[in-house]
Amino acid sequence: MTIFIDNKSGAPIYEQIYAQLKSQIISGELREDELLPSIRNLAKDLRISVITTKRAYDELEREGFIYTVAGKGCFVAPKNVELLREENLKKIESLLGEVSRLAGSCGLTRKDILDMIEILEEGDEHT
DSSP, rough: OOOOOOOTSOOOHHHHHHHHHHHHHHHHSSSSOOOOOOHHHHHHHHHHOEEEEEEEHHHHHHHTEEEEEETTHHHHHHOOHHHHHHHHHHHHHHHHHHHEEEEEEEEHHHHHHHHHHHHHHHHHOOO
């Protein structure tokens, strides 16, 4: 497990930890029931406050990505297919919003965008 803190990003440190751990869980880099570093050890390794690390872990637990066993630590939760689907739908909506804004600034029509998608899909079939 690797976490990078970017002090120049403007994003709060707990959000950076949260986002990176969540991404590693969704991608399978962190496996189901894998033990995560303790809040204290992660804070020490990253040279940040324990409160900051705890906030990231609390958010991950609240969203069902990790679970805590008293006296043992925090573990990667079993993947919830519906939760992962919902996460992907949110990403798609965000990306489509960006596509819509960019298309509007270029004067592209809905048909132009659909044509682009079809061309991309055809390219994927040949690889």
